[in-house]
Amino acid sequence: MSREIELKILDARLGAEFPLPDYATALSAGMDLRALCDTAITLAPGEAQLLPTGMAIHIGDAELCAVILPRSGLGHKQGLVLGNLVGLIDADYQGPLMVSLWNRGQNPQTIQPGDRIAQLVFLPVVRARFRQVQDFEHSARGAGGFGHTGVR
Ligand SMILES: O=c1ccn([C@H]2C[C@H](O)[C@@H](COP(=O)(O)OP(=O)(O)OP(=O)(O)O)O2)c(=O)[nH]1
Numbered sequence: 001m002s003r004e005i006e007l008k009i010l011d012a013r014l015g016a017e018f019p020l021p022d023y024a025t026a027l028s029a030g031m032d033l034r035a036l037c038d039t040a041i042t043l044a045p046g047e048a049q050l051l052p053t054g055m056a057i058h059i060g061d062a063e064l065c066a067v068i069l070p071r072s073g074l075g076h077k078q079g080l081v082l083g084n085l086v087g088l089i090d091a092d093y094q095g096p097l098m099v100s101l102w103n104r105g106q107n108p109q110t111i112q113p114g115d116r117i118a119q120l121v122f123l124p125v126v127r128a129r130f131r132q133v134q135d136f137e138h139s140a141r142g143a144g145g146f147g148h149t150g151v152r
Protein backbone atom coordinates (compact mmCIF):
# COMPACT_ATOMS: atom_id res chain seq x y z
CA MET A 1 0.00 0.00 0.00
CA SER A 2 1.34 3.44 -0.86
CA ARG A 3 0.10 6.73 0.55
CA GLU A 4 0.86 10.39 0.20
CA ILE A 5 1.75 12.09 3.50
CA GLU A 6 2.11 15.85 4.00
CA LEU A 7 5.69 16.91 4.76
CA LYS A 8 7.04 20.32 5.75
CA ILE A 9 10.74 21.08 5.47
CA LEU A 10 11.93 22.88 8.61
CA ASP A 11 15.63 22.94 7.78
CA ALA A 12 16.62 24.12 4.30
CA ARG A 13 19.52 21.64 4.17
CA LEU A 14 16.94 18.85 3.89
CA GLY A 15 16.09 18.21 0.25
CA ALA A 16 19.18 20.20 -0.81
CA GLU A 17 22.43 19.24 0.92
CA PHE A 18 20.85 16.07 2.35
CA PRO A 19 18.23 13.97 0.54
CA LEU A 20 14.68 13.74 1.84
CA PRO A 21 13.84 10.46 3.58
CA ASP A 22 13.01 7.75 1.06
CA TYR A 23 12.92 3.98 0.75
CA ALA A 24 16.39 2.60 -0.02
CA THR A 25 15.09 -0.41 -1.97
CA ALA A 26 11.84 -1.31 -3.71
CA LEU A 27 10.54 -3.34 -0.75
CA SER A 28 12.03 -1.46 2.22
CA ALA A 29 9.50 -0.87 4.99
CA GLY A 30 11.39 2.00 6.59
CA MET A 31 12.84 5.24 5.33
CA ASP A 32 15.89 6.59 7.09
CA LEU A 33 15.74 9.82 9.06
CA ARG A 34 18.75 12.12 9.15
CA ALA A 35 20.15 14.12 12.03
CA LEU A 36 19.68 17.77 11.02
CA CYS A 37 21.86 19.05 13.83
CA ASP A 38 23.97 22.19 13.41
CA THR A 39 27.26 20.62 14.45
CA ALA A 40 28.62 17.15 15.15
CA ILE A 41 27.21 15.70 18.36
CA THR A 42 29.02 13.26 20.60
CA LEU A 43 26.90 11.10 22.85
CA ALA A 44 28.72 9.81 25.91
CA PRO A 45 27.98 6.23 27.00
CA GLY A 46 24.50 6.23 28.48
CA GLU A 47 23.60 9.69 27.12
CA ALA A 48 20.43 10.46 25.14
CA GLN A 49 19.74 13.61 23.11
CA LEU A 50 16.70 14.77 21.18
CA LEU A 51 17.81 15.40 17.60
CA PRO A 52 15.82 17.26 14.94
CA THR A 53 15.09 15.57 11.62
CA GLY A 54 14.59 18.94 9.92
CA MET A 55 11.01 18.13 8.96
CA ALA A 56 7.44 17.80 10.15
CA ILE A 57 4.80 15.40 8.88
CA HIS A 58 1.04 15.49 9.27
CA ILE A 59 -0.48 12.06 8.76
CA GLY A 60 -4.03 13.32 9.22
CA ASP A 61 -5.71 9.91 9.06
CA ALA A 62 -6.96 8.12 12.19
CA GLU A 63 -6.23 4.76 10.58
CA LEU A 64 -2.51 5.46 10.17
CA CYS A 65 0.41 6.22 12.43
CA ALA A 66 4.17 6.14 12.09
CA VAL A 67 6.82 4.65 14.32
CA ILE A 68 10.47 5.61 14.63
CA LEU A 69 12.69 2.56 15.01
CA PRO A 70 16.44 2.14 15.45
CA ARG A 71 18.55 1.22 12.44
CA SER A 72 19.78 -2.29 13.08
CA GLY A 73 23.39 -1.64 12.13
CA LEU A 74 23.70 1.38 14.41
CA GLY A 75 21.83 -0.35 17.22
CA HIS A 76 23.75 -3.59 17.11
CA LYS A 77 27.25 -2.36 16.29
CA GLN A 78 27.41 1.16 17.75
CA GLY A 79 24.81 0.82 20.49
CA LEU A 80 22.86 3.78 19.07
CA VAL A 81 19.20 3.10 19.74
CA LEU A 82 16.28 5.25 20.87
CA GLY A 83 15.78 6.84 24.28
CA ASN A 84 12.09 6.02 24.06
CA LEU A 85 12.85 2.57 22.55
CA VAL A 86 10.20 3.25 19.89
CA GLY A 87 8.83 6.63 18.86
CA LEU A 88 5.12 6.81 18.08
CA ILE A 89 3.96 9.57 15.73
CA ASP A 90 0.27 10.32 16.11
CA ALA A 91 -1.80 11.13 13.05
CA ASP A 92 -2.64 14.58 14.45
CA TYR A 93 0.94 15.57 15.35
CA GLN A 94 2.19 18.52 13.34
CA GLY A 95 5.30 19.48 15.29
CA PRO A 96 8.93 18.85 14.40
CA LEU A 97 9.75 15.18 13.98
CA MET A 98 12.37 14.41 16.60
CA VAL A 99 14.57 11.42 17.31
CA SER A 100 15.65 10.60 20.84
CA LEU A 101 19.03 9.02 20.18
CA TRP A 102 20.47 7.00 23.05
CA ASN A 103 23.99 5.66 23.25
CA ARG A 104 23.38 2.45 25.18
CA GLY A 105 26.95 1.29 24.45
CA GLN A 106 30.29 1.60 26.25
CA ASN A 107 31.99 4.04 23.86
CA PRO A 108 31.28 7.66 22.90
CA GLN A 109 29.50 7.94 19.53
CA THR A 110 29.71 10.93 17.22
CA ILE A 111 26.89 11.91 14.87
CA GLN A 112 27.60 14.25 11.95
CA PRO A 113 24.93 16.53 10.49
CA GLY A 114 23.10 14.54 7.80
CA ASP A 115 23.85 11.12 9.24
CA ARG A 116 21.02 8.60 8.95
CA ILE A 117 20.21 7.83 12.58
CA ALA A 118 16.83 6.04 12.69
CA GLN A 119 14.00 4.90 10.43
CA LEU A 120 10.37 5.83 9.96
CA VAL A 121 7.71 3.19 9.31
CA PHE A 122 4.05 3.91 8.56
CA LEU A 123 1.56 1.47 10.04
CA PRO A 124 -2.20 0.92 10.02
CA VAL A 125 -4.00 1.63 13.27
CA VAL A 126 -7.13 0.04 14.69
CA ARG A 127 -8.81 2.37 17.15
CA ALA A 128 -10.67 0.39 19.82
CA ARG A 129 -13.51 1.27 22.11
CA PHE A 130 -14.02 -0.81 25.26
CA ARG A 131 -17.18 -2.77 26.02
CA GLN A 132 -17.23 -3.81 29.70
CA VAL A 133 -18.16 -7.42 30.51
CA GLN A 134 -18.24 -9.43 33.76
CA ASP A 135 -16.64 -12.61 32.33
CA PHE A 136 -14.84 -13.56 29.15
CA GLU A 137 -15.78 -16.57 27.05
CA HIS A 138 -13.17 -19.28 27.77
CA SER A 139 -10.05 -19.24 25.57
CA ALA A 140 -7.35 -21.93 25.21
CA ARG A 141 -4.79 -19.66 26.91
CA GLY A 142 -6.99 -18.24 29.62
CA ALA A 143 -4.89 -16.23 32.07
CA GLY A 144 -1.64 -18.08 31.25
CA GLY A 145 1.18 -15.80 30.23
CA PHE A 146 4.71 -14.66 30.99
CA GLY A 147 6.34 -17.88 29.79
CA HIS A 148 3.76 -20.40 31.00
CA THR A 149 4.15 -22.39 27.76
CA GLY A 150 7.84 -23.00 28.60
CA VAL A 151 10.94 -22.60 26.48
CA ARG A 152 11.16 -25.78 24.39
O1 LIG B 1 10.28 9.70 18.91
C1 LIG B 1 9.33 10.50 18.86
C2 LIG B 1 8.15 10.29 19.60
C3 LIG B 1 7.15 11.25 19.53
N1 LIG B 1 7.29 12.34 18.74
C4 LIG B 1 6.19 13.30 18.62
C5 LIG B 1 5.06 12.75 17.76
C6 LIG B 1 4.04 12.27 18.73
O2 LIG B 1 2.73 12.31 18.17
C7 LIG B 1 4.22 13.25 19.87
C8 LIG B 1 3.77 12.72 21.21
O3 LIG B 1 4.38 11.48 21.42
P1 LIG B 1 3.87 10.52 22.59
O4 LIG B 1 2.38 10.51 22.65
O5 LIG B 1 4.58 9.23 22.43
O6 LIG B 1 4.51 11.27 23.85
P2 LIG B 1 3.83 11.75 25.20
O7 LIG B 1 4.92 11.79 26.19
O8 LIG B 1 2.61 10.92 25.51
O9 LIG B 1 3.44 13.25 24.83
P3 LIG B 1 1.98 13.88 24.63
O10 LIG B 1 1.48 14.14 26.00
O11 LIG B 1 2.26 15.13 23.84
O12 LIG B 1 1.14 12.91 23.84
O13 LIG B 1 5.63 13.52 19.91
C9 LIG B 1 8.44 12.53 17.98
O14 LIG B 1 8.59 13.51 17.25
N2 LIG B 1 9.44 11.61 18.08
Ligand SMILES: [Mg+2]
Residues within 6 Å of the ligand: none
Ligand atom coordinates in the same frame (compact mmCIF):
# COMPACT_ATOMS: atom_id res chain seq x y z
MG1 LIG C 1 0.93 10.83 24.17
